[in-house]
Amino acid sequence: MATRSEETVRSLAHWQFLAGGLSGFIEIICFHPLDVVKTRMQIQGAHPFGGEVVYTCPLDAIVKIYRYEGLSSLWKGIVPPICVETPKRGGKFLMYESLKPYFQFGAPQPTPLTHAMSGSMAAILESFLVNPFEVVKITQQAHRGKRLKTLSVVKYIIKHDGYGIKGLYRGITALVARNAVFHFGFFGFYNALKDIVPSPEDKTYNILRKVIIAGLASSLACVMSVTLDMAKCRIQGPQPVKGEVKYQWTISTIKSTFKEEGFRSLFKGLGAMILRVGPGGAMLLVTYEYLFEFLKSQNI
Template identity: 40%
Template structure:
């Protein structure tokens, strides 16, 4: 009798991982150019630097002119490799933390927020090494064919700085803050608002209800999360800048 729930749990987990991983892959492919531009703005050292971007439009023009179309896809491999395990950890641990918090007398609102915080902190452990490599590749302004491969750049970091907090896990505390705060705000807001707004019987309206709540949740979480994201970029870029100076 106990085997059936276990099979159902595995099937549900597999479905969530496949669906989440597929959605994440599409999201990365569509949004990575904006992520490259965001990273470039975050790591600009001086406004007076002749190589600094003056505006969003200027950044797109300069990247396309000097690095080509593929310049917008620098560093895309690390997030692709991290996406499926990241999504799996994010949603699986959220559910587990939520179950554990069920043994404590907490309000539903607080339960969702704390479970989200826990899932974000756990997710950061998986994401951080990939983030370090991604930022380094995105920061490189050479043409796509001239920049190091993902594997060779990761090897350089490990060889020079190791796997610790000064190497492949540089900026780890900021990454903990970024993912912890984002998931806390996102899950806390999403599930609480979702439970307040009535379910609609019309499939289209119900989709729009969930989409709207998700969009608003993600927007609020992203705005609150900007300082942590900026800190991650700057901490990781310290190594990248010295590496570029030595090798290019």
């Protein structure tokens, strides 16, 4: 029979998974349009094809996508994230909590480095589950015509490119690197800043404090990882010339982008990424913390 402590651990794992999944679902629904904008701006080259709409900034992209493709186009590619992100976020937070004891390095309590390392490791592990869904999502988001059906995109990719690094797992190295760097910064900055900024007694102000800190941590993590995210989008999205693979590996993609489009191109989509991940990350992390505490206290 399981001991009481083992049952408690299992119960906590259930709440961690459920709280992570619910907070992830809410965040996806609210902020997916900015993910579409980020993808469009990152795959946009220095010399757009004739007749192709050019996006100058996130607001310009939102207006033009709405004008030429309709309001629903801002939610292109949302099916893959909903299918995978909700359970994935639950699994990520569960792994994050489970890995923390292994990165305390003798400290009596988890340190910011503990949170950074465990968050980064959990994100690396989730990359192998998420990559096929990312490829399908970006293919849908990049398409400027009518909305592509998710299953049709999956079948097309498998038929023409297969399951490996040329198909559903293309861009896996860029995704692993992006996730590792982003989550190291996100969880590390959040917990470091939370320890520095004093906690007010008023609950409302305390929630606001956490939201601001989480938003700032998300934004800093975006700056750290945006170049890797740009490379990932270019590798996973449609190639500039049909039938020719220009973007295949992370380092070569970054080098060619820098050479052809200049230093600023390495930060393409940063504004949209901060607008999407800054408040989105704040909502995700703070919602997770409060949902977890609520579920645990209710003993559902």
